[in-house]
Amino acid sequence: MNKHTRLAAGILVLVLVILIAATISFSANVSKRSGSNQNSASDTAINANGNEIVQGDNHLYGVSDAAGNTILEPEWKQLQFVGTDYLAAKQETEDGDRFGVLDLDGNVAAPFVYQDIQALTASYYLATLADTEQVVLYDRDFCAADAMIWDSSKWEKPLLTLTKGEDSFQYSLEKDVLQLVQVEMSRKTDDFSFSVSSEKLNAALLSPEEWRLSLDQMTQFLTMVKTQDFSQLQECTDQEHENAVLNGAVLADSKVTKTDSVLYLQADSDDAGKAVLTWQMALTIRDADNNTQTRTLTVKMQKSGKEIWLITEAKLG
Numbered sequence: 001m002n003k004h005t006r007l008a009a010g011i012l013v014l015v016l017v018i019l020i021a022a023t024i025s026f027s028a029n030v031s032k033r034s035g036s037n038q039n040s041a042s043d044t045a046i047n048a049n050g051n052e053i054v055q056g057d058n059h060l061y062g063v064s065d066a067a068g069n070t071i072l073e074p075e076w077k078q079l080q081f082v083g084t085d086y087l088a089a090k091q092e093t094e095d096g097d098r099f100g101v102l103d104l105d106g107n108v109a110a111p112f113v114y115q116d117i118q119a120l121t122a123s124y125y126l127a128t129l130a131d132t133e134q135v136v137l138y139d140r141d142f143c144a145a146d147a148m149i150w151d152s153s154k155w156e157k158p159l160l161t162l163t164k165g166e167d168s169f170q171y172s173l174e175k176d177v178l179q180l181v182q183v184e185m186s187r188k189t190d191d192f193s194f195s196v197s198s199e200k201l202n203a204a205l206l207s208p209e210e211w212r213l214s215l216d217q218m219t220q221f222l223t224m225v226k227t228q229d230f231s232q233l234q235e236c237t238d239q240e241h242e243n244a245v246l247n248g249a250v251l252a253d254s255k256v257t258k259t260d261s262v263l264y265l266q267a268d269s270d271d272a273g274k275a276v277l278t279w280q281m282a283l284t285i286r287d288a289d290n291n292t293q294t295r296t297l298t299v300k301m302q303k304s305g306k307e308i309w310l311i312t313e314a315k316l317g
Contacts, residue, residue: 047081051104063087063104072106080117082125083140088117098130101142109142120160123176126153137162145178146207162208167215169208180204183211187219191226192259194281205267205275214301217309218263218279225249225283225297225314226256237311238304248314249297251285257292258284270302277301277309283316 045053050066056074063072063079077097078090087102091112100112110117115130123140135153137145137160150162158174159181170182180203186195196215206214221236230246237245260282268276279299286292300313 045081048084051081053079053081053087071104072102082117082119083122086142095130099127101127101138110136110138118155120155120157121173121176124173124178126155126160135162139178140176146209148208164208164212167208167212169203169211180208183208185211185215187215189219189223191223194259194261194263197262197264201265202267205269210275210303214277214309217301217311218299221249221299221311221314222259222263222281222297226259228255236309241310241312245311245314248316251316253288254285256283257286275303285316 051071052064052066053061054064054074055061058074060074061076061079062070062074064070072087076089076091078088078099080088082088082101085103086109087104088099089102089112090097090099092098093112098112099114099117100108101110101117103109110127113129113131114127114136115133116128118126118128120126124145125138125142127136127138129135129149135150137148137150137153139145148162148164150164152163154161158172160171160173160178162169162171166187167183167185169180169184172179172181183201183203184196187193217236220232224230224233224236228251230249233242233246262281264280266278268278270276277300279297279301281297282294283297284292284294296317298313298315298317299311301309301311304310
């Protein structure tokens with residue numbers, strides 16, 4: 001082999017070595033990025049702004065921008081874009097692996113207490129608490145919708161049903177618009193049990209917590225009517241309405257022997273835009289001569305403050 005042949009062979013070997021090294025490097029990068037796809041629990045590891053979930057040499061995940069600059073250091077066991085500005089992240093805690101939510105600056109938007117975070121739409125997410133399996137509904141800014149922790153959830157697109165105790169609230173979630181469309185509530189005490197009929201109810205008029213608080217107030221008042229003990233009436237009304245409410249609910253020489261199992265509710269707004277609730281329930285009443293009759297108790301209630309409902313009128317028809 002002459003000098004020129006040996007030189008050509010050497011150049012060829014060098015080129016092959018460079019190509020092999022480049023191929024290995026490219027494969028490693030692809031492996032890291034495809035790994036982030038698989039372990040980010042998302043359909044894509046790139047968001048709308050070109051930010052990308054990448055795997056570090058420590059086999060943990062971080063985020064880089066479209067130019068390859070590091071945004072979040074690779075220190076998370078799992079990452080998933082939720083919307084454009086947030087990420088669902090998994091980290092190991094004293095209680096095991098937990099999900100939380102980060103913004104792209106690394107700030108915690110939702111605490112690391114969840115077993116999973118499910119995207120319902122591009123703007124609403126359902127997070128399940130790891131310890132209790134209760135759920136929190138988050139909006140696109142990761143604020144808890146209606147500031148509630150729910151006992152359970154059921155998602156049958158476009159309807160989302162959330163429960164709290166014995167109460168059920170159904171939302172319509174279409175085109176990223178969340179609207180309360182149905183309310184079903186019930187209460188049980190030592191004196192009676194009943195459910196609320198909401199056939200004529202504008203569910204969106206109040207939040208679930210407001211519906212629940214109003215029903216708790218009404219339950220307290222119904223207990224007073226049933227027992228004819230109005231010593232705690234000031235908790236349900238104010239001085240302006242106290243006499244009118246008392247006069248409409250006191251039974252002279254009579255007592256309530258039975259209450260209906262359905263409490264009817266209508267909800268409207270007054271001229272100032274405040275909610276006005278009208279409750280009705282059938283009561284069986286026995287007088288001193290042991291005669292019984294069925295009468296209808298009508299109670300009006302209005303909002304007075306964030307968590308205060310006032311009974312303004314009571315009447316037995």
